[in-house]
Amino acid sequence: MGSSPEKVPFISLFSGAMGLDLGLEQAGFETRVAVEFDADAVKTIRHNRPTLPLVDRSIELTDGEELLRLSGLKRGEVPLVVGGPPCQAFSVIGKRRGLEDRRGQMVYEFVRIINETQPRSFVMENVRGMLSMSLRSTSDPAATKEEVAHGSLLRDVIQKFEAIGYRVDCFVVNAVNYGAPQQRERVILIGNREGKVANFPGPTHSNREPDGLPPFRTLEHAIGKDFVDPDPSLLNFSPRKLHYLAMVPEGGNWRSLPPEIQKESMGKSWGLKGGRSAYWRRLSFAFPSPTVVTMPNHASTSMCHPRETRAITVGEAAAIQEFPSSWSFRGTTQAKFRQVGNAVPVRLGEIVGKVVSQLLTAQAFDEVATPSRIIHIRPHVRTRSFWKNGVALSGDHDYYAGQLREDAS
Incomplete structure (x- = not known):
């Protein structure tokens, strides 16, 4: 019998609950050292990986020399840093304070560690909101036109990487396109210092029949009838919220309620513009899950179980993110949801790992390097509608029903 292929070592920063790391490991990589500041995520890592070297303090308080020593790797020879x-500073759900939020400044700490370790490649992921963030606020009287421009933050980060010798391929992707049972858009930066071009694969699944691809995997694939919940911890809705959610059919939302109940339950939110599709939302087994959030029991970002009138559990949320059932989250229930909701889908981490593997084994270019680039790979996907032609739609219609084909982007 032949020996197993040797694992490719990497350094993990901002490791969280290790969703990205687990995906990379499925693609043939090996986590050598992790850096994580959140106390509950630290407990999760230590519980599941007790022998993994872990720097349990802010990345600002470590440096490349320490990480190289703990990983057993040498500067310039590290295959990958991720x-x-x-x-939160860039999320469209949050206040979008960008670099005014200390957390937003951590992207430059990532650049610093890359410069100090000089890996052959790196992967930096973030939310889609990073695409539109500005370096400085328009309210800052000292800000220049370039600094407040749409997307100036990402352009600056890429330029910082280029200044230390890396070219960058930035991909805007959606995990649902690759077989994840969840809609989740992410920005993935893949850089290398050998002038190579990273190529992210096109979608392997689709909700458009003409694409000729397997249909999207659904919530039923993740937490259907054979699902055994490894962690039934629950942040449930309040009795008032449960009262209204009990009236919503599977796959429906506030549109499914009688008009007088809509107004009563939503208050001032009822008159706001926009679809408000997540308000009083009950999930559907027939469709992919919406993006797993850190607090599934909010009325406006409701993740109510399809058949039971309750919020989804920690175990269900983790299954949607495709964590192994054996992966145990530590801390309070709220802390567990924060870790799961902030994680990279494991499947997406595996796809990224395969891209990096191809990049590391490809031959470098002899000619002038291709410029860094930003590529959108069908990131915005609409899998369903809640309202069409004056009729509220729930989850009791065919996956490829006509309105889905018309609304799909």
Whole structure:
């Protein structure tokens, strides 16, 4: 019998609950050292990986020399450094304070570690909101036109990488296109210092029949009838919220309620513009899950179980993110949800790992390097509608029903 292929070592920054790391490991990589500041995520890592070297303090308080020593690797010979700097400062759900939020400044700490370790390649992931963030706020009187421009933060980060010798391929992707049972858009930066071009694969699944691809995997694939919940911890809705959610059919939302109940339950939110599709939302087994959030029991970002009138559990959320059932999350229930909701889908981490593997084994270019680039690979996907032609739609219609084909982007 032949020996197993040797694992490719990497350094993990902003490791969180290790969703990205687990995906990379499935693609043939090996986590050599992790850096994580959040106390609950540290407990999760130590519980599941007790022998893994772990720097349990802010990345600001470590440096490349320490990480190289703990990983047993040498500067310039590290195959890969990965990480997802805190995304709350860029998320469209949050206040989007960008670099005014200390967490937003962590992207430059990532650049610093790359410069100090000089890996052959790196992967930095973040939320889609990073695409539009500006370096400085328009309210800052000292800000220049370039600094407040749409997307100036990402352009600056890429330029910082280029200044230390890396070219960057930035991919805007959606995990649902690759077989994940969840809609989740992410920005993936893949850099290398050998002038190579990273190529992210096209979708392997689709909700458009003409694409000729397997249909999207659904919530039923993740937590259907044979699902055994490894962690039934629950942040449930309040009695008032449960009262209204009990009236919503599987796959429906506030549109499914009688008009007088809509107004009563939503208050001022009822008159706001926009679809508000997540308000009083009950999930459907027939469709992919919406993006797993850190607090599934909010009325406006409701993740109510399809058949039971309750919020999804920690175990269900983790299964949607495709964590192994044996992976145990530590901390309070709220802390567990924060770790799961902030994680990279494991499947997406595996796809990224395969891209990096191809990049590392490809031959470098002799000619002038291709410029860094940003590529969108069908990131915005609409899998369903809640309202069409004056009729509220729930989850009781065919996956490839006509309105889905019309609404799919």
